[in-house]
Amino acid sequence: MAEDIIVKGTDVTVSFMNKVGNRKEKKTVLDGLDFDVRRGEILGLAGESGSGKSTLAKAVLGMVPLERGKIESEVTNPQMIFQDPYSSLNPAKTISWIMQEPLKLGKKKYSSEERLSKVEEMLCEVGLDAGYMQRKPGELSGGQRQRICIGTALMQAPGLLIADEPVSALDVTIQAQVLDLMREIHRKKKLTILFISHDLRTMYNFCDRVMILQKGKIVESGKPYDLYRDPKEPYTRLLLESAGII
Amino acid sequence: MLLEIKNLTIEFHDHDRPERVVEDVSFSLDKGEILGIVGESGSGKSMTALAVAGLLPRKKMEKSGEILFEEKNLLTLPRHDLRGLQGDEISVIFQEPMTALNPTMKIGKQVEEALLLHRHMTDEERKAKVMEWLEKVELDDSERVYEAYPHELSGGMRQRVMIAAAMVSDPQILIADEPTTALDVTVQSQIIKLLLKINKDSGVSILFISHDLSLIKQITHNVIVMQKGRIVEQGDTDEIFLHPKEEYTKKLISSIPSVDLRK
Numbered sequence: 001m002a003e004d005i006i007v008k009g010t011d012v013t014v015s016f017m018n019k020v021g022n023r024k025e026k027k028t029v030l031d032g033l034d035f036d037v038r039r040g041e042i043l044g045l046a047g048e049s050g051s052g053k054s055t056l057a058k059a060v061l062g063m064v065p066l067e068r069g070k071i072e073s074e075v076t077n078p079q080m081i082f083q084d085p086y087s088s089l090n091p092a093k094t095i096s097w098i099m100q101e102p103l104k105l106g107k108k109k110y111s112s113e114e115r116l117s118k119v120e121e122m123l124c125e126v127g128l129d130a131g132y133m134q135r136k137p138g139e140l141s142g143g144q145r146q147r148i149c150i151g152t153a154l155m156q157a158p159g160l161l162i163a164d165e166p167v168s169a170l171d172v173t174i175q176a177q178v179l180d181l182m183r184e185i186h187r188k189k190k191l192t193i194l195f196i197s198h199d200l201r202t203m204y205n206f207c208d209r210v211m212i213l214q215k216g217k218i219v220e221s222g223k224p225y226d227l228y229r230d231p232k233e234p235y236t237r238l239l240l241e242s243a244g245i246i
Numbered sequence: 247m248l249l250e251i252k253n254l255t256i257e258f259h260d261h262d263r264p265e266r267v268v269e270d271v272s273f274s275l276d277k278g279e280i281l282g283i284v285g286e287s288g289s290g291k292s293m294t295a296l297a298v299a300g301l302l303p304r305k306k307m308e309k310s311g312e313i314l315f316e317e318k319n320l321l322t323l324p325r326h327d328l329r330g331l332q333g334d335e336i337s338v339i340f341q342e343p344m345t346a347l348n349p350t351m352k353i354g355k356q357v358e359e360a361l362l363l364h365r366h367m368t369d370e371e372r373k374a375k376v377m378e379w380l381e382k383v384e385l386d387d388s389e390r391v392y393e394a395y396p397h398e399l400s401g402g403m404r405q406r407v408m409i410a411a412a413m414v415s416d417p418q419i420l421i422a423d424e425p426t427t428a429l430d431v432t433v434q435s436q437i438i439k440l441l442l443k444i445n446k447d448s449g450v451s452i453l454f455i456s457h458d459l460s461l462i463k464q465i466t467h468n469v470i471v472m473q474k475g476r477i478v479e480q481g482d483t484d485e486i487f488l489h490p491k492e493e494y495t496k497k498l499i500s501s502i503p504s505v506d507l508r509k
Contacts, residue, residue, distance in 0.1 A: 051315070070465065086406070171286035171287055172286065173497060174286075175501065176503075198431060199503075200431075201502065201505055205504075205505075206503075227504060229507045239431060239432065242431040242432040242434065242466060243431050243435075243460075243508075245505050
């Protein structure tokens with residue numbers, strides 16, 4: 001693999017078996033994808049429902065078996081954050097407990113003092129403070145919860161952060177704040193981010209590269225400016241028009 | 247003026263302390279106008295829309311002010327008279343077309359419901375009217391859709407069916423509460439185009455509720471910006487987007503990610 005490539009997919013194909021009545025039907029969700037993720041970039045995966053963008057993320061994490069092709073990855077400790085910060089956090093536990101958990105699971109052992117000070121540090125990094133440690137997720141707003149999810153994902157210095165529609169469930173003004181936070185963390189930690197979204201407007205300013213998916217195939221990819229300004233494929237054009245961009 | 251809302255205030259009384267969700271809201275809707283209400287979660291936009299639709303519960307809730315439609319105050323109108331208007335003169339479509347449709351009833355039967363309740367028509371007349379609207383909302387193969395169940399249709403098709411069901415009685419006001427939020431962008435823009443076409447052809451006034459400013463900008467003539475139950479700013483949509491006066495409106499507009507493709 002080239003120097004700056006940390007994930008390389010070749011002919012990645014994923015199918016699921018659907019049961020229709022008493023016969024089985026094969027549904028190909030990812031269809032022969034070739035792609036790479038480069039160190040330190042924010043790569044956007046755009047597409048509509050059913051385009052395979054979330055399945056591709058799972059494939060990168062090794063969570064779905066490949067029918068064909070391979071994914072070479074030199075990423076250590078990839079982490080993921082999801083759309084709905086409400087269902088991602090255990091409602092019965094305190095923020096402190098939730099954020100300490102990744103530290104308990106790693107190879108390196110930490111004393112409880114070390115863990116607490118790391119949690120406190122991380123809370124500051126995601127724009128909150130130590131006052132949140134004893135609170136439970138139910139006492140936080142959606143934006144604050146997403147900050148906790150981001151903080152928890154960063155506890156063990158991930159080699160790749162996969163963010164699956166991380167701001168789609170939030171109000172617009174909060175979206176802007178959470179994206180600012182992710183941008184800042186990306187810059188400070190040189191973190192590689194795979195950003196999954198259906199919102200091409202957000203991706204324009206946030207991503208270094210955008211890959212457009214449709215029905216399990218990559219339609220087109222490139223730098224947002226080049227891609228948006230001069231889309232080669234009709235589907236890319238349709239998406240951009242629908243979003244009111246061109 | 248078709249609809250006038252004066253000093254509408256809505257308070258919930260279902261907890262220890264009353265909670266005011268809409269406060270002193272006044273606006274009007276003209277014939278053929280598309281009026282947008284935009285705001286974030288908890289701004290009171292849906293509550294205002296539900297009040298106009300007469301869909302707020304009668305108990306554990308205090309409402310004051312006036313909602314005037316054809317010289318009647320919808321807030322104090324007896325239930326029977328309100329029922330006469332709902333689904334006839336005033337129709338509503340919601341965000342989630344799957345939960346708004348009955349999964350066990352065929353589409354045709356659901357679309358004709360407003361006609362069964364509000365019009366004296368023969369079966370043939372009703373079916374003809376339903377087919378007319380299924381075609382007007384640009385459903386290809388409307389014969390098949392008429393006999394289909396909701397789960398056989400895609401999200402976009404279901405929302406088209408909802409629009410047909412709302413429009414079949416030729417209402418004067420269509421309330422659309424986040425009608426495209428659950429849909430993919432390409433489908434979303436099709437539904438917006440359809441609503442604009444229906445507004446132009448039938449002259450129905452639309453009260454369009456959304457959190458999405460770029461949609462509001464595309465579809466509405468006038469807009470109301472709400473925050474925490476109050477109106478922050480209202481006026482001509484283009485004017486507000488170009489020259490917002492209030493800080494909150496400026497903040498909302500600046501949170502739309504801008505895409506500048508000029509070099």
